Amino acid sequence: MSDTDNTGPASDDAPAGFPYEAPIEYEPTTPYELPEEMTPPGGDETRADTQPPPYESPYGVQPAVAPYPEQTPPQPYAEQPTYAGQPQYQQQYPPQQAWGAPVPPPYLSVPAPPKPERARVPGWTWPLVSVLALLLGIGGGFLGGTLANDDNNSSGGVLKVERRTAQPLPDDNASVATVAQKLLPSTVQIVAEFGGRAQGATGSGFVFDKQGHVITNNHVVAEAAEDDGPIDVIDQDGVHHKATVVGRSPVYDLAVLKVDDSANLQPAAIGSADQMRVGETVIAFGSPLSLSASVTSGIISAVHRPVSTGDGDDASFINAIQTDAAINPGNSGGPLANLQGEVIGVNSAIATLGASAGQEGSNIGIGFAIPIEQVQVTADQILRTGKAQYPVIGVSVRGTEGGGGAEVKEITAGTPAASSDLKVGDVITAVDGDRVTNQTDVVVAIRSHLVTDTVELTVKRGSKTLKIKVGLVAKTG
CATH class of the missing domain: 2.30.42.10 (PDZ domain)
Structure with a gap:
């Protein structure tokens, strides 16, 4: 997964890579400072010379106001005179009751209805009620004892909870979890000689067939193959298998390994990259940063993306699948799968913003995989002739x-x-x-x-x- 410089001429044998771009740098933000005009002078103390003057009338001293004259209380109305020849009328009202007293009925009183007689419980029900109360008491005591025993047996005083033993989802539900369960047994970690060290390089791969052939990237095992150095394949159970290189292709960045004692290795299902569409979910498997059996997911960001890696005789040209699934150093050679658990590509390269000397770039959400159709063609050539x-x-x-x-x-x-x-x-x-x-x-x-x-x-x-x-x-x- 190295950056290259594609500024020179290219041929069928040795084209070149892409121009270098400087990494993006960010500057920290400065703390917010209160503007000077918002700061009160003298701190929290109030200045004496800023106090407003006492109120003064704009018209000088006001004269005293004379008190109002005393009011004369109202006099009762004088008695009205009577006129001769006119009869005097006086309204007659019924006698008033005291406030809150009940008003008597004007005419006849209605007698209250007789109270109904209280129903009597038959005598035969009392024994039945006694039997039911006895049974309920026994059942309640048994339930209370059971809960007390469960509480004593559980840790921390929490009631015992039965753990789930069945799978949460059916095996064909097309979830990331189901795909991981299906493909992890076929994914392996590869440790090979690099830089003069027996375990200097680490990568990934997957089991290709029942004969123990494993697919990986050429750049994972290239130095070990040239120096006849050791290559170990580590399966999901942590078992180490010695491996040899059957053949490799620097042009397509692919290699085929042969593993001894492969009876317990499970071949991966093979799918089709040509049938995949942009936006579909994909899952990347491998050992990023030597963390074996890691799974990440994302989508297909683009298809038929021309990508060049390496330089000189080691330059590789890939008609790649682009994905935003996290791919980091160590994922190289691992499978990229669809939601049916089928391998549709081999993780091979990532785009980076540049790295310091002696360091590798990390994931920025742009990874590339070799389509499985190209992998099958190259692997078939190597298995038949030993060359690609x-x-x-x-x-x-x-x-x-x-x-x-x-x-x-x-x-x-x-x-x-x-x-x-x-x-x-x-x-x-x-x-x-x-x-x-x-x-x-x-x-x-x-x-x-x-x-x-x-x-x-x-x-x-x-x-x-x-x-x-x-x-x-x-x-x-």
Whole structure:
């Protein structure tokens, strides 16, 4: 998982990587300070010269107000005179009762209804009630004794709770937990020689078949393979297995190992990366930072993402699956799975913002996996012949300004490109109808084919746009 510099020309054999970008730096925020105009002068003490003056009338001294004259109490009305010849009337009212006293009925009183006689309980029910009360008393005592025993047997005085023994979800519920349970037995940790140390490198892998073949990344075991150094495969139970390299491909960053005593190793189910869509959930397995049997999940962020890692003869070009599932150093070679528990890719690289000297970059949510279709083709070649092959057309290309494609800089004699209508100076803008913007896009698009295929190149030659068909030839690597 190293950063590379893709500024130089690229060919079918040795293209280059991406330009370096400086890491993002952040500055700390400053504490909030109270503005000076909001600070009261003199602290909390009130200044004497800021007290308002006593109130004074704007009109000078007010004269005293004379008291109001005494009011004369009202006099009773004088008795009204009577006139001759007019009869005097006086309203007659019934006698008043004292306040709160009941008002007697005006006419006849209604007698109260007779009280109903109280129902009597039959005598035969009393024995039955006594028997029921006795049974309830016995049952309550038994229940109380049971709860007391459970309380004494549990720790901390908590009532005993029965633990769940069944699985919380069915086996085919397509959850991350179900996929982890299914695929972890097929995921392994790989420890190999690196930097002169027997256990200098750690990576991941998965069991490919019942014969004990394990798939991993080439960069995990490359140094051990060149030095014939030790390689250990550690299964989920922590059992160490000695392994040897069957074959590897630096071009596709893949390697096939053979494990001794593989009777207890469980092969992983194989799915299809071509059927996956952007946004679908995926699960990454491996041993990030040597933490074995780790599981992370995310989604597919993009498909058919051209990615180049390494440089020189170790440069790899991947038509990658991009995911935001956490992938860190040590995840290399581990499986990327769908929600059916099938492997759809091999974790291979991550994008980073740059790391200090001697340090590796960490996850920023952009990881890349090799599609399982390419893994199967390369693994089949290695298992049949011990070597891997990749297709080329026989040209060297270089990116153009503005991302307008890749210019043909050289055509190798005796290759399919030499026998086609392709010329030096042509700018390749598409491969099989898919737009390309730089040399990496061209190389990845060509190496995604089989050596028996033919590709159609769209090229610009001056003011003309041409479509040229070119065959492929196999190279080992």
